[in-house]
Amino acid sequence: MPDSSTTVVAIVPCLDEEATVGAVVRDLIAAVPGITVYVFDNGSTDRTVERAAEAGAVVRHETRRGKGNVVRRAFGDLQADVFVLIDGDDTYDVSALPGMIALLHSGPYDQVVGVRREDGASAYRPGHASGNSFFNAVVSRLFGEPVQDMLTGYRVLSERFVKSFPVRSRGFEVETEMTVHSVGLRVPTVYVEVGFKDRPPGSESKLRTYHDGFRILGLILRLARYERPQPFHAAVAVVLALVSLVLGLPVILEYFDTGLVRRFPTAILASSIAVIAVLALIMGMLLEANRRVRDEGARLAYLRFPPPEHK
Template sequence: MPFTPAIAAIVPCYNEEAAVAQVVTDLQHAVPGISVYVYDNNSTDRTAAVAREAGAIVRSESSRGKGHVIRRAFADVEADVYVMIDGDDTYEAAALPRMIETLHNGPYDHVLGVRRQATATAYRPGHELGNRGFNWLVGKVFGMSVSDMLSGYRVMSRRFVKSFPAGSTGFEVETELTVHVMTIRAPHSEVEVGFKDRPIDSESKLRTYHDGARILGLVAQLTRHERPLFFYGLIGLTLLLVASLLGAPVVAEYLSTGLVPRLPTTILATGIGVFGALSIVIGLVLDGVLRARREMSRLIYLTHPIPDAQGVER
């Protein structure tokens, strides 16, 4: 039956008094009728009051971190189309209609806003290079190319949002969203969006090295969970190689003399080889468990319909 898709924008905010009103206003102007949910994450300024005055629905999340906000919002907000955008007024809100149209026309479950600098200083020093490095790493590990995995601007279908496990706590949630696209093979597209400097009175919450290390740690953790055969197999093969290098001279000497004079080396090589074989077996077992888990995730994902280009629920 025909219906008008409900569109909800989720805006995580912490001390964004200088920017949040503009973000709310721009979203409402770009997509009339959109519901803008501003999640105040323990701000110490007037972020919540300013957002409310601008017409947003303001909610609070006491656990600090963007991941906590996204997990709470995805659980609480009911909509057909979800928009995630940072509250620092750096993303081009005017690009939102194009992103929503792309989602419907695909139809896709996830549309990524790929940042293109509107000013030469939009990216902090080193951030663009780091982002490219993470894009390459995740693409190689999970087998799907992505142009801007750390973008905080995304449009998603209901079935994508409601199947997202949301285990992250901080800025690494963007990485988790990107990997979720790859693991369930959700239909995905990208749209270029403008990216500009933060307002003068707005301060970035991203800590370059600290958050970069957390993102790298999450990539390793997700590789262990989502590519167990690759992860444990690589460890196992490395251990078997080390065991072979240690044990080859001992075996050669035994074959020529019938003696094993280097007993400690023999024991060490055998132990490392056993651990290597066990690692590969663990990878095989967990790979079977992963297949069952992915089948369940896929079934949950398919329980939710997606609107097509004409706004008809399918």
């Protein structure tokens, strides 16, 4: 349980969660005395706002659609020692929250990630579990840090994590962006298992399996280019060099054999691709130097805030 002088806020993004938001708000207030629950309505057309207010939440509105826009607004507007980010669909075990907050302070850690443990056979929609495992493996491989559940919507965060995190995503990709931010800055992070159950009747998921899955994969690739520019561009350079070699080798062999170059277009194409490969390699080196400077700035912004601790 947090110290009485520690301010804790919960951020609950909501879009048409009339059937569940009241239960989530009440559970949060019961689990952590003194917590302030902010429900950020993202354009609901049902009675989500009324149900949240009745349960004791502070309701705010974000007109730009998308969970990323909600998180960006909340992280910018709110001030607290501890931030709880949890979905409003009543699928996460809120009773685990006091232990997660205590763990944040005891580490101290800047992020406690709730790893979903299914409480029912149908908690995950078809394809979600395998997709999540795939993305975890890809990010772990690309960024060299173990990731257990990068798509979870249940996290406890320190002030310095929140205030050093430049939210760029607009939609469900924000969890991926948070994961990459934490592994990129090597933010102290710990994973804990939390109960995860199916949505109650009357509540429908806003996540579109394939559409949002491809968006998340695209974001991972963009972040890999942004956060690991040298390996990314080196890989591009290798592929281009191989293409150039496949196209140009027959021309070179023919020249050594006959002294003639009969396929000028192929020779020009192969040479051009080889030049582009070299340029890609140089670009990666330049962007890597720029990334180091940017990372130092991000690290200094992160260090402006003290670590979470009991007061």
